[in-house]
Amino acid sequence: MTSVDELVAALPDGVVLTDPDGMEKYRFDWSRDQTAGKPLAVVRAEDAGQVQTTIRWAAAHDVPVVPRGAGSGLSGGSTAVDGGIVLSLERMNAVEIDTACQVAIAEPGAFNAEVKAAAAEHGLWYPPDPSSFQICSIGGNVATNAGGLCCVKYGVTTDYVLGLDVVLADGTLITLGGKRIKDVAGLPLLKLFVGSEGTLGIVTRAILRLVPQQGARSTLVATFATVRAAADAVVTMRSTMRPSMLELMDRPSINAVEDYQPMGLDRAAGALLIAQSDAPAAARTAEMETMRAACEAQGAEVFVTDDADEGEMFVQARRASFPALERRxxxxxxxxxxxxxxxxxxxxxxxxxxxxxxxxxxxxxxxxxxxxxxxxxxxxxxxxxxxxxxxxxxxxxxxxxxxxxxxxxxxGVGRAKRGALPDQLGPDVMALTRRVKDALDPQGILNPGAGF
Amino acid sequence: MTSVDELVAALPDGVVLTDPDGMEKYRFDWSRDQTAGKPLAVVRAEDAGQVQTTIRWAAAHDVPVVPRGAGSGLSGGSTAVDGGIVLSLERMNAVEIDTACQVAIAEPGAFNAEVKAAAAEHGLWYPPDPSSFQICSIGGNVATNAGGLCCVKYGVTTDYVLGLDVVLADGTLITLGGKRIKDVAGLPLLKLFVGSEGTLGIVTRAILRLVPQQGARSTLVATFATVRAAADAVVTMRSTMRPSMLELMDRPSINAVEDYQPMGLDRAAGALLIAQSDAPAAARTAEMETMRAACEAQGAEVFVTDDADEGEMFVQARRASFPALERRxxxxxxxxxxxxxxxxxxxxxxxxxxxxxxxxxxxxxxxxxxxxxxxxxxxxxxxxxxxxxxxxxxxxxxxxxxxxxxxxxxxGVGRAKRGALPDQLGPDVMALTRRVKDALDPQGILNPGAGF
CATH class of the missing domain: 3.30.70.2740 (Alpha-Beta Plaits)
Structure with missing residues (x-):
């Protein structure tokens, strides 16, 4: 019996894939890294126990494990490595809402949009909104400390993570945090895992803070002659306010989106800003006027709408930029x-x-x-x-x-940006990073080659 | 020359105290732990270089170092230990505001109130507001991930820390983060230091995010027959909204404050709630009505004011509770x-x-x-x-x-709550904590006995 046979035997039928065709799609994320390795096996875990079994097996055989949510990462954080295991969390996708505590309890394979939808059924909102929110997973969001469009006002993933279950590199399952809002007992280990790109442990459950549903939004679309003018307007706006969205698209992006999905954007514009305010009533009007003035001062043509559907159309144009560019x-x-x-x-x-x-x-x-x-x-x-x-x-x-x-x-750094990280962090922070990694994953089996 | 003489010689005149009388006040924080140890010396560092000198000396001689901001901690996190150094950051208290980036660059000895005041000069606001904000230091706030009264809406210290300079246990000075708002490059080490109670490194500078100045506030004071009724009203309010303040005082606290500083609070009340909304205009009126209804449903008498000074008087009563109780x-x-x-x-x-x-x-x-x-x-x-x-x-x-x-x-856990921490975290998280500590401070010289 090979060591992979042992893993197959230790898990229920259908959990472990080993045929190359079945594994092919698990080799890549959206960074499409053509140097992706060929894994020994893909484990599609159904619960935390199966994650523990997989990690214990990997530790015993010194086999690298690349964790994977929905595979929508853009930095190669879940690109497969030769001779490793891809540990897919796609089947662990339960979402439960605790309305009293205003939290979602989500498994890592749940899509961001599924958490949002489950929360919305109770009048609640999970703010972080990567452009890919309809097809990215909460596990990946936690691994990268994902941001999005509303983060300018509402913050990023780490601001919403109250608790995590994590399987460590030796297979131990730990629980950090919980449903309480404030907690400073012990080292802030919870935060250490948010943004660690699967290099310190495998998240098997997240407790996510929810907030009251977002209020009505007004949308501004401003057309600038140059990118510089649009960027200057952004600086002006942000010096006095926090809009609930403030996105920029330059001319090539506008044209890519129009080619992909015509939306009536101004192909001749140097840049567009798409901004929203969700402040209540009169305050929203005031915020929209502040933003309009900042744009007009840079010579922009400005269109403002309070119509939600019309506003959403422009936001969708922004979100479409990635699939639109992929065709080029x-x-x-x-x-x-x-x-x-x-x-x-x-x-x-x-x-x-x-x-x-x-x-x-x-x-x-x-x-x-x-x-x-x-x-x-x-x-x-x-x-x-x-x-x-x-x-x-x-x-x-x-x-x-x-x-x-x-x-x-x-x-995230993933595999794509690893070479540049030392230039940003410097040798001392890189050394500290290595010490933390070695303390948590001395064998180096968790997502080697990713993150740092 | 004794080893302490070496330290004295390595630092400018007046930086190191060794006479017992001069050191006495550095033995205690506000937890007044009478078992506090007697330090070898107190170092009142003037810059990061002196912190490095002190830590290197401590590492060389295996001497424990207890870092200390303003000494207002309530869990004994800066209680002196026998034969150790108290490293006071009180002299490092510069605050600079970068208005363009909307950040404060603060040294650890600066008071929270000094950061707030410096920000306010530019129409900006540093939200975290421990009750002790007038006399607690930013270094201590970072060490404990301090909260406060506005945190119910605005979050805690970690939500505002964009960058830190930290002296590690071997004397290396590192810089984490910076003035950018979003940054996921490398492990989230920045967050690991916020709330680490001086056990992993000594913070010598913090870059703190500022936000636009808080808007006008309305204040509600509600008098309940019982603590339970007040708490039930809190649960009702929080199920639909996030007030900008929601504080509770029970009858003994009310009476302690009235004994200390008569403010006209109702001594016969079972509990008071002091709540604020800072939402704009009509939304504020709506939030105040929601809070009023939740209180009245529990039989409370409710008083509401839009007058800032009158509202602040009630908030001051709440903040006075700790000094008031100290007299009892x-x-x-x-x-x-x-x-x-x-x-x-x-x-x-x-x-x-x-x-x-x-x-x-x-x-x-x-x-x-x-x-x-x-x-x-x-x-x-x-x-x-x-x-x-x-x-x-x-x-x-x-x-x-x-x-x-x-x-x-x-x-924070400090020294006062260390015994109970394993009951909360369990053995596996305690073991992980120890591994992280050992990786960052293998000699165990940084604030031993505190935090975990």
């Missing part, structure tokens, strides 16, 4: 950020890098947070195109670091 | 919490424990978060009184744990 070629996905006042400089730098390397770099941005997604388009069949794209990829990250920013605001 | 005897300070719907049960349990042991346990609470401060009054000169108080102290923590709550919502 192969992509290197960036997620760089800078302090908000330096957003215009970051966008200028990205434009200069695109020109220098003669590559197309459409940009969408959670502009209100200074978090941008410059996505570098290249022709995978043309080595020179790919080479220029990879140079641009590295230079965009370097530009963000130079501005006091980050190589990743919400996607 | 020695105190054992609790900070237990439970999920909000179980707040009434937690308060009932506290009442039963007080009756069982014949001790006075006045309660104030950040009721909207389920976080309570039952403070056990005893006569330090009467061994039987102290014994009963200590039994009650342990049983209150056990009651919180039994309700799925916590032994500390915002004060």
């Amino acid at each position: 070629g192969s992509l290197l996905l960036e997620d760089v950020g800078a302090p908000v006042p330096l957003l215009p400089d970051l966008l200028d730098a990205i434009g200069a890098i695109a020109a220098k390397h003669d590559v197309e770099i459409p940009v969408v941005a959670h502009a209100g947070d200074g978090n941008t997604h410059p996505n570098i388009v290249y022709d995978a069949g043309d080595p020179d195109s790919e080479k220029r794209a990879r140079q641009a990829f590295d230079e965009v990250m370097a530009a963000a670091i130079a501005l006091g920013g980050t190589i990743t605001g919400e996607h | 005897g020695s105190l054992l300070l609790e900070d237990v919490g439970a999920p909000v719907p179980l707040l009434p049960d937690l308060l009932d349990a506290i009442g039963a424990i007080a009756a069982k042991h014949d001790v006075e346990i006045p309660v104030v609470a950040h009721a909207g978060d389920g976080n309570t401060h039952p403070n056990i009054v005893y006569d330090a000169g009467d061994p039987d009184s102290e014994k009963r108080a200590r039994q009650a102290f342990d049983e209150v923590m056990a009651a919180a744990i039994a309700l799925g709550g916590t032994i500390t919502g915002e004060h």
Whole structure:
């Protein structure tokens, strides 16, 4: 009996896949890393006990484990490794709402949208909203400390995680936190796992804080002659207020979306801002006027609507930018950020890098947070195109670091950005990272090659 | 030359105190732990370099270091230990505001109120507001992940920490995070230090997120016949809204405050709720009506004011509860919490424990978060009184744990609650805690005996 046979025998029928065809789709996430390895097996765990069995087996045989939610990650955090196990949590997708405590108890394979829908049935709301919220998992959201569009006002995943069940590298199942809102008993280990990209443990359950359902929203769409003008307007707005959404799309992104799914966006615009306020009544009107004035001061044409459906159409255009760009070629996905006042400089730098390397770099941005997604388009069949794209990829990250920013605001380092991390963190923080990793996963079996 | 002489020689004149009289006040925090040790020396560091010098010296000589901000901690987190160093950060108290990035850059000895005041000069606000905000330090706030009164709506310290400079146990100075809002590059080490009670490193600088100045507030004061009725009203309110403040005082607390500083509170009330809304205009009126209805449904008499000064007077009464109680005897300070719907049960349990042991346990609470401060009054000169108080102290923590709550919502474990921590966390999380500690501080010199 091979060691994989032992794993198959230890788990119920159908949990472990070993045929190459069945495993193929588990090799990749949305970063489409063509260097993805070939796993020994894919485990589609049905409960925490099966996760423990898998991890204990992996520890005994020194086999790497790549955890995987919905596979929608954009940094290669769940790209398979040769000779490893892919531990898929897709079957663990239960969601329960505790209305009294105003929390969702979600398994890692549940989609973000499923948590939102379950909460909404009780008039409650789970705010974090990655653009991919309809097809990304809570486990992946926790692993990357995912952000989204409403984060400019409502914060990111870590702000909503009250409790986690985690299987550690030796198979121990621990519970951190719970349904209480405030808790400072012991080291803040709960927070250590949110954003750890599956390198410290496997999350098998999350207790997520819910808030009252979001109020009515008004939507502003402003058309600017240049990206710089739009970014300057963002800086002005954020100096006095926190809109509930503040997104930017540049001209290439607008045109990619129009090509993919015509929505009547202005193809000639240098950039669009899509902003919302969900403040109550008169305060909302005031916030919309503040935003309008900031846009008009930069020469923008401004359209404002209180109609929810009309507003949602523009937000959908923004969310469609990633699938729209995917049709234009192969992509290197960036997620760089800078302090908000330096957003215009970051966008200028990205434009200069695109020109220098003669590559197309459409940009969408959670502009209100200074978090941008410059996505570098290249022709995978043309080595020179790919080479220029990879140079641009590295230079965009370097530009963000130079501005006091980050190589990743919400996607995670994964495998795609690992090379640039030391440039941001420096050797001392890298050494500290390694010490924490070694303390929690001395064999290094949890998602090796990802995160740092 | 003794080893302490080496330390004195390595630092500028006046930085190191070694005379027992001068060191006396550095032995205690507000938990007044009479078993406090006698330090070798007190270092009043003036900059991060002096902190590094001190830690390197301590590492070389295997001497424990107890970091200390303003000494206002309530769990003994900065109680001195025999033969150790007290590392006071009181002289490092600079505060700078970056208005463009909307952050405060604060040294650890700066008072919370000083950060608030500096931010307010620019129309900005640092929300976390421990009752002691006028005399507690940012370093202590970070060490304990401090909460406060507005946290029910605005969150706790960790939600505002964007960056930290930390001196590690070997004297290395690292920088984590920065002025960007979103950042998921590398392990979330920044969050690991917030709430680590000085056991993993010494914070020498914090970058704190600021938000626009809080809007006008309306205040509700409701008088209930019983604590249970007040707690039930809290549960009702919190099921549909997030007030900007929701505080509870029971009859003994009301009377202690009236004895200390007469404010016209109703001495006969079973409990008071003091609640605020800072929602804009009409929404504020609606929130106040929702809160009024919840109180009246429990038979409360309700007073509402839009006058800021009048409202602040009631909030000051709540904040005065700790100094007021200090005059009644020695105190054992609790900070237990439970999920909000179980707040009434937690308060009932506290009442039963007080009756069982014949001790006075006045309660104030950040009721909207389920976080309570039952403070056990005893006569330090009467061994039987102290014994009963200590039994009650342990049983209150056990009651919180039994309700799925916590032994500390915002004060920290310090030295006072260390015995109860394993009951809350269990052996596996305690073991994980130890592994993280050993990875970061293998000699165990940083605040030994505190935190866990």
